[in-house]
Amino acid sequence: MINSSSDNVKKLNSINRRMFITGSLKFFIMVGIISRLFFLQVKENKKYLTLSDKNRIREWKLAPIRGEFHDYFGNVIAGNFEAYQLHIIPEQVDDFRYVIYRIKDLLELSDKEFKKVLKKKNEIKPWETLIVSDNLSWQKFSKINNHLYDLNGVKPVISISRSYPFKENFTHLIGYVSQANQNDIETTESIKKNFVPGLKVGKVGLEKTFEEKLIGTNDIERYEVNAYGRRISQLEFQKGEKGQTLRLTIDTEVQKLANELLKDQAGSICVMDIYTGAIIAMHSSPSFDPNLFVFGISKDDWQLIRNDPMKPLVNKTLQGNYSPGSTIKPIVALSALENGIIDTNFTVKCTGKNEMYGQTYHCWKKKGHGFVSLRNAMKQSCDTYFYEIARKLGVDRLSETAKKFGLGEKVFGDLFDIEKKGLIPNTQWKKNALGKGWLLGETIITGIGQGYIQTTPIQLCLMTAQIANGGYKIYPYIVAGDEQKNQPADKYTPLYENSKNIRIIKDAMFGSTNEVMGTSYKSRIDNPKYRFAGKTGTAQVKKITERDRELDLKTFEIPYEERDHALYVAFGPYKNPRYALSVIVEHGGNGSTTAAPMAKKLFKLIIDRHNLRQSMDDKRYLEI
């Protein structure tokens, strides 16, 4: 008993000692846990609070409202319209199969479209929005609205989308918008910043150039979401800003007329204010309806546009490199005068063909023009005369004058990334580019705008404008208001040595249009108010062989691709010029029969609308 009791005492001592050891251990561990809690909840609280908010708050950006394009008179030429859309949130629908078949009947969806919708439905989460149709007609939209009682969970939605009310009229100028792709997001900062799925951005034209200004900023919705990304409640709504509206210098009426004149033909028309450089109209034909692209173009439509032999996708005004033909003659003559090669009395005998350096050079008139002076040669577009002065002038001096007047250089600078420079050849160029020496024969044909020389329609228009305004440099622009800013300081610097020479050229162009024997005499307007001066041009597409000369076929007898391009440049009214234009009709045959009559109609309209345009200017100044 004693033993056992002493053992008991020992046991009790042992257990109590260990109890105390354990107790103190417990105490320290408890303190450790409390300090960990303190560290997380008090010291690091801010950090974890931020992380928690990051978890639970998610932002949804809505597509920003795009800025509009207005013409000079405030008409909307690229605006926004309310697109009627149909959305479904699958989880809110009791019987999805029933509803979707009902919608298929109501909207008359084809099986292909219907399959696409079902595929899309399988790709999204049940609480995400399924867009069944993104652009419904009003009839179908109201039909859906009438059947809403039957379509639980279906949401008719009005969303803002791009529209081009003038359809094909402004396509090449303004371009079009379409869904942003990966490349757009990577290359443009503002797209990256404002990107939402389905965002539409400018793909070509001014829509692309002014993306930054047009895009606007997103509406932002902040939602509390759960771990699976489902929205629980809306916390905030932040209104975005609409993109900037851009007013252009374009006159829609003139633009429409240009479109009408070039209907069913390939070509370009541009009209310019010769003092300010404001573009009045700029059209490339054939065109297409840019609205097709807004919701994604269908395969059939795309093939139709892409495979059209007249190449609607090419902006011929800026991208078309054409031989200027006889429209270059004012520059050739001016260069010769400026360099003192010739004077107004210099005459050349034209016999219809001319042997030079073992080669025969033909004038367009087989019988020849006889003795011609400068004025007559311009008026009748005598090729022999220009062969001769080009030979005397040399290509280097010619190219210098041509470049001064804006040829061989981009007219709009960086405004359009597609714009071509054209080509004004000289001896140096040929050596660098082709590695060959310049041949004199090449100078001779450059004198009538054939050979290496290439110009874009907008360059020819600018060239004409700068002759018409008395020989002063201007910088064309499209966005109204740009004449005050964004223009280099050297505008209005004289491009001539002697202003008399410019007057001689202008007079010769007057003769060409308004005097008997002039190449565009038939297209003249006798009323001094509308009277204009111009120069025709006919650019060969292929070399004319001796056989062709014998056959002497009419334009309509030649295959389309081999017909000459018809060109015309002009300015008016003659007495007090204000506008210049260039017309190019691809494979149109002859400048005087195809292109010049278009100029006549254009001048009539342009000059009629001059006062209206002027009053807009006055009004604008009053507003300031």
Next chain:
Amino acid sequence: MYMYQHSRLKTNRLGFFQKFRNFDYILLFCIIILGFVSLVTMYSTDGGQVLFHTKSHFTKLIVFTIMMLIISFINIKYWFALGYLSYLVVIGLLVGTYLFGITSSGSQRWINLYFINLQPSELMKVFIILCLAKYFHRMKLENVNSIYTILTSLIIIMLPMGLVIVQPDLGTSVLIGISGIAVLWFAGVNHKYFIYTMLGFVISLPFIIAFLKPYQKLRVLTFLNPDRDPLGAGYQIIQSKIAVGSGGIFGKGFLKGTQSYLEFLPEKHTDFIFTLFSEEFGFVGSAILLIIYAIIIYRIVVIGASCRSYFAKIFCYSFGAAIFVFITINMSMVLGLLPIVGSPLPIMSYGGSSMLATMIGFGIVMSARVHNQQLIA
């Protein structure tokens, strides 16, 4: 000397009201408070509604609290008598689980007893203490450190551990081991053994890790660096820390824990319930909860100290230590101090078996308190 003075009480039978008077009301009060807090938290996990978890937790609380009271009225000597039998029954249940258990999320932990789905491994956490306490009750101190005793007790510990580890459930197995070792510690096993075992464990840690299953290795690696896979293995611990940390001093408010109610928290009913509580009630709430637990453990130890019988003492001390370890491991886990091991927070976590085991433990402790003058031959 102590025990002779009170020898007259040796065969004393306590009346019903005397038993009532002997109750440790502080402990009882704390348990009830804890039950209430757990109910409130469960209500929050159900999103502020009385749904399945809240209802079920409430029922279990009521039933098991009554059971605890009944247990406490039964003389401690009967619990002593049941020591080995109850251990064997639970071993039987574990074998049964191994053979016919219910598999859920990759491990076979539950056994269908027709009226209840039971997780015997949870019960083992308590019954191993009961069994070993009985084993050491009569043993002389010098015999405690004999090879035979230590081997026998190690077998008693290893057997259930092995049965649980094959489920597989490493966490519970470790906790059973800790419960058992706690008894060895209080029974007076030479402290050198503990030190050597500890050293041996540390040295062999790399080899142990090599034998771990891939998912267990992943847990260890994730613990060392939760950001290595924030949406996968590290997700739980990262979200748990965010929830606790964002709670701040006073918490986000009852039913306003965004981490839990927006479902960022995993296992918020069970192992991570403290996270939810801590997010909604902040540092102050968590500290109060910890204090409640501390009082409970303190009272258990005090009860142990007041008991005359060695069995009761050893049970109370060991059970107190085990409960402490369960709480610590659970909290350390959700606070990112330990790798994720499945271990519920006693009473707070949803889960019948865990609550049943804890309540049985509390009941026996209370019985020891009520019958603290009881000597066991």
